[in-house]
Amino acid sequence: MTGRPSSPSARSLLRPARQGTYEKVFAAAYTCLATNVMLAVACAPLFAALALVRDPAASWPFFAVLSLVCAPALAGAFRCFAALGSGSSSVVRTFWAGYRSAARPALAVWAAGAAAVSVLVVDAAVVARTTWGPALAPFFVTAVALVVATVIALIALVAEPGGPATPGGGRGGAGPVRLRALVRPCVYLVVRRWYLAAANTVVLALAVGVVLARPLPGLLLACAPLLYAVWATTRFVLAPMTAPRA
DSSP states (O other), X not given: XXXXXXXXXXXXXXXXXXXXXXXXHHHHHHHHXXXXXXXXXXXXXXXXXXXXXXXXXXXXXXXXXXXGGHHHHHHHHHHXXXXXXXXXXXXXXXXXXXXXXXXXXXXXXXXXXXXXXXXXXXXXXXXXXXXXXXXXXXXXHHHHHHHHHHHHHHHHHHTSTTOOBOTTSOBOOOOHHHHHHHHXXXXXXHHHTHHHHHHHHHHHHHHXXXXXXXXXXXXXXXXXXHHHHHHHHHHHHTHHHHSOOO
């Protein structure tokens, strides 16, 4: 007795995936794992200090300065993600190429953002002791989220392989004047899609929390996938500035 022939949908589900699909999956997994290793190497001074200091919160100015090592490392990771989208899986060379080319603007952006967040956090701590402190809590939370989202967006822009698109069209290097020209349109795009910027802030907080709670698994497994989600969302927000120009 023969069974009923399987439906076309069932046959399509049981059909093996194409070879190209497997290659893309393995390339993405390799990129994430190798990027995690590169991030651990690039941010080693920060992680070593966190492991040695018992109470990092008490030494937050020191760690705010030391966090500068994360800026070019983040640019290198974003460059690897962009290369993966174009079909390249050469992680080590791509990471350090992005690290070197975007180091100066990424450091400038990160330093300005760290200073702004530090001022906001200190002000919030002072205001919290007053009777009207809770009423201003949403302002400080929103301001910190805006600064973080803008910093990530600017680093994603300077990490673009061809350089970010200029407001007037074309692409070029990201020198000091060039970087200042990117800030206003970047802030506008981040605010226009504030819900995506808020989601990015939550994902970044999750990534930092995972790395601090479980350093080894967080660095080797979770860091790059979470950063990829942040990069992809940021690139969508900044589509008018990253779209190819004639």
